[in-house]
Amino acid sequence: MTETAPATPSASAVALVDALRAFASEERVLLALDFDGTLAPFVDRPKAARMLPQAKEALDRLEALPNTWVAYISGRPLSSLEIVTEADPDALLIGSHGVEIRFGRDGVSLDLSIDEQETLQKLGDVLGALVSSTEGTRLETKPVGYGVHYRLLGEEEGKKVVEAAYAAAASVSDKLTIRDGKDIIEFSVRGANKGDGIERLREYTKATAVLFAGDDVTDEDGFAVLRPGAGDVGIKVGEGETAAQFRLADETAVATMLSLLADARQSSTA
Template sequence: MTSEPGLRAALELVARSPALLVASDFDGVLAPLVDDPMTSRALPGTLDDLCALAALPSTYAALVSGRDLATLAQLTGQGADSPLTLIGGHGAQSTRADIGITLSETEQASLDAVTVALHAALGGVPGARLELKPTATVLHTRTATPPDAAEAGRRAAEVLAEHPELTVLRGKDVVEVTPLVVDKGSALAALARALDVDAVVYFGDDVTDENVFIRLTPADLGIKVGLGATHAAQRVAGPPDVAAALTALRLARQLRDAGA
């Protein structure tokens, strides 16, 4: 695990970029993971620091999540007047008009069909539940026992094998199915291009965040939260460390703008 001095130096270096985008996943990064996803809340100060960064000259901030856009806005309290760009559904939705995708009639029909099939296949598996998003259906097994989670995964795999036209995204205790070819990395890259930034800082904890980390350049900074293999250059243990890193980045950026 990267030492704190190493991370501090990396944050101070990227803070000197002329135009900077700071982005973060939500669950497991700003907010500790919980069994009931609707009770998830960001740690105090994290959203404040992101908003403060977004208020600085040539600095932008974003939340990038697998959550649907409406739920992400609800849980974070970031409404239409927020300085943050919200990207939901792994890039399928965004508060920016130039980022985001909608389903065609054919894609919607395919998603509806697999959702009905998954409901039927997963009936009776304790702890397994489906979440319906505007552009995806998600199997959650966080509250299932390991044997039940394995059984739910086996049944879901049988259903998904009949729908090769769909994209399957696997994360921590989740399997997300969508007719779209989307990922967080593509969405964040599109946002960075639209903003014309010189560097990106990204915090992520899940397998789906690797799609961001693998796209980052030497000018950027990827920070993996928690254990597991990663393409990120830096690593922290959990959300409290993310909170500290965001504060350090905000202070470094403010010092840079003050000419210190």
């Protein structure tokens, strides 16, 4: 009988573990985490999404530690993010790609101008008409824009919907902020991104190091503002080109990583 030798950890896995240990020993740390596709699997009903139990247990432990902050940063509207994260009143939340901010019990008003309100109304009309005439699509209303979902369509059908959505939005304004995500195309009347949100969180918490994990192309804005040489850690979840230093396969791998990080942070703050 031939014995199989134990698998040797890859160089990238070893480097990630070393980075997590160093991060855990920082004085003040912030974990800024995307939700869908990072902590929670994608589901057909967005408001039914919940993070994996192992991830929630690890984050609960981390939040209880001194000088340790956990924040959720998502393209979801803040109202939806509050539901799926099961956030308490003191949670740090960044919704709508950085447009909406909730630092504990203090929110940030959007204060849309009259022009922005009128553009938003017209945008909803044209995109609503597109979705109504295209089976397999869904319109998501966001605080400063709309998202056209097409996950139920095939690749070619999806491309046609994206092209039609671009054309419809262009008929309203040429100054919209456009984001092309996983099976969704979003149009907003006000620009902000996850990188902006991370910088606001860093300033608010006065973190000496930030860990950001995300799976979507819109998360690249977040990775772009990280400072790896100063202790920050960026983790891309899943496939695709990325500016992040490290990569994990899926939500289960993220949950395992968070458990390891919670253990290391508990040891360093004991």
